[in-house]
Amino acid sequence: MPVTQDHGRFPRNPGMPLDLDVVASVRVNTSAVERRAATLGTRRSVKKDHQAAWLLRAISVMDLTTLSGDDTRGRVRRLCAKARHPLRDDLVEALGIADLNLTTGAVCVYHEMVETAVAALEGSGIPVAAVSTGFPEALSPFHLRVKEVEESVRAGAQEIDIVISRRHVLTGDWQALYDEMATYREACGPAHVKAILATGQLGSLRNVARASHVCMMAGADFIKTSTGKEPVNATLPVSLVMVRAIRDYQAMTGQMIGFKPAGGISKAKDALVYLSMMKEELGRDWLEPDLFRFGASSLLGDIERQLEHHVTGRYSAAFRHGIS
Numbered sequence: 001m002p003v004t005q006d007h008g009r010f011p012r013n014p015g016m017p018l019d020l021d022v023v024a025s026v027r028v029n030t031s032a033v034e035r036r037a038a039t040l041g042t043r044r045s046v047k048k049d050h051q052a053a054w055l056l057r058a059i060s061v062m063d064l065t066t067l068s069g070d071d072t073r074g075r076v077r078r079l080c081a082k083a084r085h086p087l088r089d090d091l092v093e094a095l096g097i098a099d100l101n102l103t104t105g106a107v108c109v110y111h112e113m114v115e116t117a118v119a120a121l122e123g124s125g126i127p128v129a130a131v132s133t134g135f136p137e138a139l140s141p142f143h144l145r146v147k148e149v150e151e152s153v154r155a156g157a158q159e160i161d162i163v164i165s166r167r168h169v170l171t172g173d174w175q176a177l178y179d180e181m182a183t184y185r186e187a188c189g190p191a192h193v194k195a196i197l198a199t200g201q202l203g204s205l206r207n208v209a210r211a212s213h214v215c216m217m218a219g220a221d222f223i224k225t226s227t228g229k230e231p232v233n234a235t236l237p238v239s240l241v242m243v244r245a246i247r248d249y250q251a252m253t254g255q256m257i258g259f260k261p262a263g264g265i266s267k268a269k270d271a272l273v274y275l276s277m278m279k280e281e282l283g284r285d286w287l288e289p290d291l292f293r294f295g296a297s298s299l300l301g302d303i304e305r306q307l308e309h310h311v312t313g314r315y316s317a318a319f320r321h322g323i324s
């Protein structure tokens, strides 16, 4: 499976009027979802022989992230350098992928760091994603959250990760959630918008499904699980519910919406499970950066280690074969 670097094929979601009948009709069979999620890790759709190719793909769909109170411009510049060249030169050579010009899908930072990241990524084609709207709690005055979105776009962010107000979901105020999301959509202008649901704080899988639908109806281009700051972040059951909402929304409107699991995904083997889930649930199109991203601050290191093992294993196997 060749890795493609395609940052320009984003489908823009025009949204639709809020349909409360659809929202009310959303049901989730929690035990069926949990059963399916439990089998995902043991499925073999990523064959061992192809693991290196899948790990390279995981890099190409990664929003390489730093969202820390002690972020500095220097740290962001180093992160951007890593996004341009995610793997060490010797590994790139050993894997025979020098011609791929592999990069991460995007770099994800706070608003304050957008300009620095944009400058550091100039000419690379790698977009900058900004977490705006009072990330991670979204409890600053609404007009300031909207202003932050506008400022991030002005500073050069091509993608905005907004955070929804959890209380609208917890109180079932779908109109308020729709209006909030639609306002952010508008404020994003040409930038693509990812709606962070903060699923660990939404109370139930049914609420996750209903919030997913409302955000897509209001124009979200992507739905994203978590900020990475909730007590529970991306999980497989939550992800299954969200990708199935994406499938239902596509059946209803024809529109393809992206998915971004984020928070706590730091192991290469977990990334492989997510990729195979996307392929099985939504199909091949959802393995591309315009429809799938990992939000992750520490996944790349583990992928690099696994690719090293892959190369070393291959060489030692070739060596043994040579002397037998």
Ligand SMILES: O=C[C@H](O)COP(=O)(O)O
Pocket: 065, 067, 108, 226, 227, 228, 229, 262, 263, 264, 265, 295, 296, 297, 298, 299
């Ligand atoms: O949006 C991305 C997340 O904040 C990253 O979370 P993480 O630091 O747990 O990988």
